[in-house]
Amino acid sequence: MNKIFVLDTNVLLHDPNALFAFADNEVVIPAVVLEEIDSKKRNADEIGRNARSVSRLLDGLREQGHLHSGVPLPTGGTLKVELNHRSFAKVQEMFGDMSNDNRIIAVALNYSLEQQDQEHPKTTVLVSKDVLVRVKADVLGLLTEDYLSDHTVRSGDELYSGHVTLFVHPAVIDEFYTYRYLLIKHLTIKVQLNPHEFVILKDEMGTSKSALLKVNAEGTKLEPLYLSNDPVWGITARNAQQRMALELLLNDDIPLVTMSGKAGTGKTLVALASGLLKVEDERKYKKLLIGRPVVPMGKDIGYLPGEKEEKLRPWMQPIYDNLEFLFDTKKAGDIEKILVGMSNIQVEALTYIRGRSIPGQFIIIDEAQNLSKHEVKTIVSRVGEGSKIVLMGDPEQIDHPYLDSASNGLTYLVERFKTQGISGHITLEKGERSKLAQLAADLL
Known part of the structure; x- marks a missing residue:
């Protein structure tokens, strides 16, 4: 053991298994962290669930010995609940206020100062997902880290896009148009391709010759897209990525589809159009179920009056906006009348999905980036x-509050399923809402 990791509350509320993520080093939990976790354990949300999980894990480790003295971890390290490093004097000189954040920083600082007097000092690291906590600790000369063990990718830029452009000899493109397929192992460019990944072939000589293909479910060959560019419930693909999205959405052999992209790229619209085609026209599925997490942007608007449908309406308004466009409604309230008459379309909050089994339905989950790995x-x-x-x-x-571009449920799902033949992913890149919306997404 050559390091001491002091954990902030938000690390454990984000991932209870963080207790076991630091190999054979010493893990320290400040006493104030236990107080904060205790205050969250009655919450009915994901944070409350994680608080209860941490409590159970600590109770199980307590059987190994006294937590304040240190208990062994399965990873070879030790876990200790801090009781003797609460001196606030050093931190108070700099920041004054005795907040919980500052108390946690004080614990890490006191450990660091104590280690400086040891013959074989250990490096003390404060681990927090709170940026300002890390900044304040850095001001005091402490080493700090974000908790990254649960990151599927190192940054949002490395998220699997679902499509790739390859520059090949024009003879390769001619071979595809002749035989209508290409074996991946015969490609001169060695690249890792996943099932249902899209490939754009371009002429390396610089001509306009090109082809759009898709990897088959087995990941062995490139095949043409099966769908034409015909309208889907009045919606026509405006760019290559939207056409790729429709190819995945309308393929009944792909039960899991993920899409990512900036605002205005058409994710919700193409998904709803595809769902309506499959449910209303083709009768492939019994019902279209549309849901999204109830997570506010900005200050929460609090409790809302009315029945469940009335309470959900403000949260589900983006879904209704797209449905109004697809049904071409003229007056306010028309979409409600249409949905009442079409009992096979259901707009629901994800709060009510636990415990359900949903067979034979086309399910759309919007705003999935606000879901944790457990919720996904x-x-x-x-x-x-x-x-x-x-x-x-x-x-x-x-x-x-505890998710980022590399640790949210959508990113986690994309990375875990990208090699599976039953799933497909596409990242939409070009905004189609308006020129203003595209500029806002790019510049702001």
Whole structure:
């Protein structure tokens, strides 16, 4: 053991298994962290669930010995609940206020100062997902880290896009148009391609010759897209990525589809159009179920009056906006009348999905970037036989306090399923809402 990791509350509320993520080093939990976790344990949300999980894990470790003295961890390290390093004098000189954050910083600082007097000092690191805590600790000369063990990718830029452009000899493109397929192992360019990944072939000589292909479910060959560019419920693909999205959405052999992209790229619209085609026209699925997490942007508007449908309406308004466009409604209230008459379309909050089994339905989950890994697992594991589920969102627009572009549920799902033949992913890049919306997404 050559390091001491002092954990902030937000690390454990984000991932209870963080207790075991520091190999054979010493893990320290300040006493104030236990107080904060105790205050969250009655919450009915994901944070409350994680607080209760941490409590159970600590109770289990307590059987190994006294937590204030240190107990062994399965990883080879030790866990200790701090009781003797609470001196606030050093931190108070700099920041004054005795807040919980400052008390946690004080614990890490006192450990660091104590180690400087040891013959073989250990490096003390404060681990926090709070940027300002890390900044304040850095001002005091402490080493700090974000908690990254649960990151599927190192940054949002490394998220799997679902498509790739390859520059090849024109003879390769001619071979595809002749035989209508290409074996991946025969490509001169060695690149890792995943099932249902899209490939744009371009002429390396610089001509306009090109081809749009898709990897088959087995990941062995490139095949043409099966769908033409015909309108889907009045919606026609405006760019290559939207056409790729429709290819995945309308393929009944792909039960899991994920889409990411900036605001205005058409994620929700193409998903709803595809769902309506499959449910209303083709009768492939019994019902279209549309849900999104209830996570506010900015200050929460509090409790809302009325029945469940009236309470949900402000949260689900983006869904209704797209449905109004697809149904071409003329007056306010028309979409409600249409949905009442069409009992096979249901708009629901994800709050009510736990415990359900959902067979034979086309399921759309919007704003999935605001879901944790556990919530995504809960949702996808609800999918019954004969259902198709679509999850979409923008990993760069997260309103959840403990998630970021590399640790949210959507990113986690994309990276875990990208090699599976039953799933497909596409990142939409070009905004189609308006020139202003595209500029705002790019410049702001």
